[in-house]
Amino acid sequence: MRRSLRHWVLGAWSVAALFYLFLPIFVIALFSFNDNQGRFNFTWQGFTLRHWADPFANPDLAEALKNSLLIAGLDTLIATALGTLMAVALVRYSFRGRGAVDMLVFLPLSTPEVVLGAALLALFLTVNIGTGFVTILIAHVMFTISYVVVTVKARLEGMDRHIEEAAMDLGATEFVTFRKVTLPMIAPGVAAAGLLAAAISVDDYVITSFNAGQTTTFPLFIFGATRQGVPAEVNVLGTMLLLVVLFLMGANVMLQRRLARRDANLLHRSVSTATEPLQAR
């Protein structure tokens, strides 16, 4: 009796919490179907698909989206490659300053974005690099790399060191060991890190706004558009962006699950001792 009551309360509480989290998102998605008149999109005036019919009619918007996707793609490649190598160095090798790097890598994760953005802008101005596409990319690589390092490091630390030693024992040089053993084993972690980097890059506003110069990215465009009124296309694109990010996050979760299952399985098997007896020869 008490138990069922507790279940009920807990369930209701969870629903309320989820409702609180998802209501604004739901409203955004809903209003992308609003048949609004005029510049604003704040009151429900009827259902239409017209905003979804041609969300990219605006060439600036198309350009902004292209920039965002390109930056996210390049950022993912660069940050994942560099971050993975950094993680390997931090976990597998000891060198001067490792402790410092290990700590500093968390810094971009904990520094307020405004500070990072402003600091980067100051840096670019000081060394006289004109802000634009390249500086956005540099900024994104800088703060997504931390996420990659942290994710891949966790994976590496959970990996039995002896497996790499076994590879070397069997004649593989350090490089071959990395390519044939380390990389395939941490691949799910690397993929997860890449997805995370992409998701973070594609919807970053604050840091990007400092370093964008004349370049417009998707979040920058939406933010700009809302100031002149709120076209319903913003809701459409916001919803699209949400779907893309949700998809990436979902893929990430699936990957992590598969990974956890594989590891749990291996651990379980190597501890379990039952086996069929050998046939005497």
Added chain:
Amino acid sequence: MTDAEQAQRESTEPAGLGPAESDICLQGVSKRFAGTTAVDDLDLEIERGAFFALLGPSGCGKTTTLRMIGGFEAPTEGRVLLGGEDVTDRPPYKRDVNTVFQSYALFPHLTVERNVAFGLERRKLDKAEIARRVQETLELVQLEALAGRKPAQLSGGQQQRVALARALVNRPRALLLDEPLGALDLRLRKQLQIELKRIQQDVGITFVHVTHDQEEAMTMADRIAVMHKGRIEQAGGAAELYERPRTAFVANFLGVSNLVDARLGERDGELVTLETHDGARLRAPADRVGPHDGQAVQVGVRPEKVRLLRDGVAPPEDANLLRGTIVVASFLGVSIQYLVRTKGGEELTVVVQNTEGEPDAFTVGSEVQLAWPPRHTFVVAKETHHEA
């Protein structure tokens, strides 16, 4: 052991030229980690084709020693020689030895077959040759039916055999096994002990087997080195170590031993006299006495070598004799085990074969004499602290 030591001394002279049959040789090897000395000035010589066990309690430096042979750890001091060649500074992939890790360390993303093929693929052998040797080795460890599985789909014992096959297939100079059976249950361990021994005899490769299980070492190895605190206390055949331990640690680590504090006396022909701390006079073969002269020593005897006699019964001529009282009598079926407190206060274990049946057994509290022939007596340096 003495001749091995001798051989080793000699081999140290001409740099790098060990005797032809010496496969693995450690010369004055030490390994210090921040704060701890894991291996302390170790000399070790392992003959080609031997099944060699490195036996010792947890933390005595066995794994570290093995890792220095395999190339995963660089010695702080000393040299490692494989087949007479100095390999101290070579990485693992340039050493002709293979390791079976305690955790097996199989490649989880590769099938059993690809795991076993890994070493041969690195040596760029042609595909047909690789396939043939993988097949052959999988048959040797009876895993041919599981060739297509991933390690996660195998039991512990099967994983162990994959690890063995993966190393063996390369036909290395020597195979290093770090407690390869440690994670398995007792029944499977016994069975794989015999299996491993058989495989070693089949392939004729030197095996260096690390274990902390004295029974396992005695079952499998031709030679055993007993390690303690980063040093080798004594090396030799199982019987030699058991019958003639040279240190209290070895005496206690291999089986049960009875040790009584004593002081060395004069030599009497083949024998040497010892006076125990409570005044009894015992004798031991003179050649068993190491360089302990003048020092306090301990006299030892194994429990099954001692005869129990009732008080007043005349002991056999020339026997070593101690007196005591039965404290505990345990009936074990095939034998009866007694704990006897001597006049001097030591509690000694005596095992008597149960040939006469129960009525003849001694009762707790009875006064007895402990008698054994001097030739079963050993003498070790007195240890101030005991482990194991």
